[in-house]
Each structure stands twice: as structure tokens, then as C-alpha cells.
Amino acid sequence: MAELAALLPVLLPCAAALAGLLRRVDVFAALTDGARRGLELTGRILPSLAVLLPCVAMLRASGALSALENLLAPAAEALGIPRETVALMLIRPLSGSGALAVGGQIMASCGVDSPAGRTAAVMLGSTETTFYVLSVYFGAAGIRKSRHAAAAALCADLAGFLTAAWWVRNFG
């Protein structure tokens, strides 16, 4: 399983290029167009990161984050969730760049391949900025009463956090 997962990122470029050739796509132009989009995307999040990360770092250094973790750790640990990821779970549905800042901080301070660091990465990769997405979609469609959409979406987030912790605990 681990070997297969390791080979996938190597297989994909080759497979994608071959598929593109077969369909007569200008593969290199598509690559550079996509890469330019990636550059713009990273450029767009850098300003938010630059104002959010100092805030997160101060919260860590001042002891405010540890206080929050201590408060919520008993509940999190009973569910098998690493205490360091508590803040990430709180900010994830609210702010994408905030979650990136907190997640990066967890990975850097606990170790990127530590259980907490890996759990943070899986959480980041398998969830979305729930409230932002809800406001974009319902705002654009002119929906005022969202009924059970937020509740169902938060159930999905919670299930994602629990599964991420469970997976890393059992399979690394």
C-alpha cells in the first residue's frame, strides 16, 4: 500500500502526458498554463498567510493556544484526536488560509512526519472551508433560508476529522 502510494506521483505525470498526446493536446502548453494558475493561487494566499501566521505564532508563544488545547484536550483525546490539532479543527470550517497557517504551524512544531503533523495534513487535504463555500453558493443563488445545509456539512467535517485521526493512528 505504501509502495503503491509512493509510486503514484511518479506514474501520474507520465500517464497524463500520454493521455494528452493521444488526444492531440499541446501537453507542454497545458503544463505551463496550469503552473501559471498555481503561481497565481499561491500568490493570492500569501498576503493572508503573512498576516495570519504572525498571529498564530503569537498565540502559540503567549500560551493562549496551549490554554485552548488544555481545555479541549480531554474531549479530543477521548476521541483519539491529537491535542495539537484542536485549533486546526476549530478554524478549518471558517478560514482556508487560517487553516493553512495553523496546519503549517502544527507540522513545523510537532514534526511534519509526526502523528500530529500527519493528522493535520490529512485533515487539511480532506475537508473544505465549509462556511465560506456555503456563503458563496447560497449567496450567488439568492438563498436566504439554508435549512439543514450547514448542519449536514458540519457533520461531514466532524466525520472527516475523526477519520483522519483514526487513520493516522492505525495506518500512519
Added chain:
Amino acid sequence: MTWAWTLLAGAAFLFAAVHGRGAAAAAALTEGARSAVELALGMLGTVMFWSGLMEVMDRAGVSDALGKLLRPALERLFPSCREDGELRRDLSCNVTANMLGLGNAATPAGIRAAVRLRRHAGGDTASDELCRLAVLNTASVQLLPVTAAALRAGLGAENPFDILPGVWVTSLVSVSVGLLAERLLEGRRG
């Protein structure tokens, strides 16, 4: 975000003042600003490479193939798209672009689908189908979690992409639970 940021900065100041950690917090501030740039630069190459690759896959027709594969599931989740071909195309484009991590393509298609779904239901209350569309988009269904892997790569992970199996299982569980919760909550409110 303004309120959240102010609250966080206030909390940091309060705790630093009470615990006498002013110097440490001030050092963390500059360190944090510096690490924001490091983080973004560390991610940049990986994000660019995989965005390029996803673009190739999209142009090579992978999205269309995925769309065909997902058609039965989409028609079950969104019965209105059986009669509305336009809606089906938008929904399919939204879901497959999300799976390939092409946020730029996913959002406009998703919004078009949301507008059409609202027209089917009428009024300013979200229909069950609209709630389902929201759940599909708030629970990430990305095949390659590029941002998370790029973050790992930038911080020197041994194998940035080895979180893949975990992300797949987690995404699947989270989307299923979201859709199940949607179904269970349908009758209760509205």
C-alpha cells in the same frame, strides 16, 4: 475575518501580558511573518507542478470520462438533472473539477447549478437538492490533495504524497456522512 483576527490578536496580547511572555510573543511575531513567506515559497514549486499536470488531465478528457462514470450517482442525488441536461452538465463539471482540484472551474459551474436548482424549487429556501450540492462542495472530494502535499513537501516531509490513502478514505467517509446527515435532517426543518 476582521472580528476573528482582532479577537486572536487580543487573546495573544492578553495571554502574553498575564504570563509575562511579551518578549517571546514579539519574537514569534517576526518569526511568523518570515515563516509565512518560507511556507508559501516551499509550497510554490509543488503547487505549480501539480496544477500544470491537472490542466493536462483536464484537457486530455479525464474530466469528461469522470463525468460519465459519475452520471448514475449524480442522477440519483439530483433527480432534477434527469430532465435538465444543462443542470447535469454543470453538476458534472462542478464535481469533476473538484476531484481534480481545479477550483477555478469548479466554483462557476457549481454556482450555475445552484442557480438552476433554485429555479426548479422556487423561493429563497434551499431545496434538498441544493443542500446536497452544498454538502458535496463543503466536503472536499479531491483526488490529489495538492495543497496539503505541497505544505508537507515545503517542510521537508520524507514522502509528501504518502498521506494519499488516508486522504481518500477520510474524504469518502466525510462525504458519505455528510450526504447521510442531509437525508436524515431533510424532514426535520423547513
